[in-house]
Amino acid sequence: MCMDHSVVCKCGKNEASFMFKNELMPPETVEALYCPECSGEVPVNTDLMLKDNEWVIHFDMEITELYKGRLPYNKEQLSPELLFDEGYVTWRGFYPGDHLESAKERKKIAKLAKTDPAQYFREIKNWATKRMSRLKKEGWRKAYDG
């Protein structure tokens, strides 16, 4: 089970949906979130923060220390990168808002499934490929996974 949790950024204009793999880390792990509009003046301390495009996640590393015994391996040093990349505290989807936008895009194509399944499969594959190359080009961290 992955818990979904929305966090509003510091300026309050945007929010992002987070996932917490197996609920090993609590939502309180996210101490603050900065969207592209409010991240500009934030000095990024990579011991506590992770920058993905213009979004900045500020982790409460004291809380992650308290919970790190729950992780399935011993990690001497938890880092924002590890938490994010391993999915313990990460975007729901590839970027903030991804789950909403991709659902909308897929819905358009899904109409085809009833009338022309072959065309539907071609389009959904095409959509997935194009989407990934767009996300890579935009520079989202999770688009480079594996």
Ligand SMILES: [Zn+2]
């Ligand atoms: Zn903001």
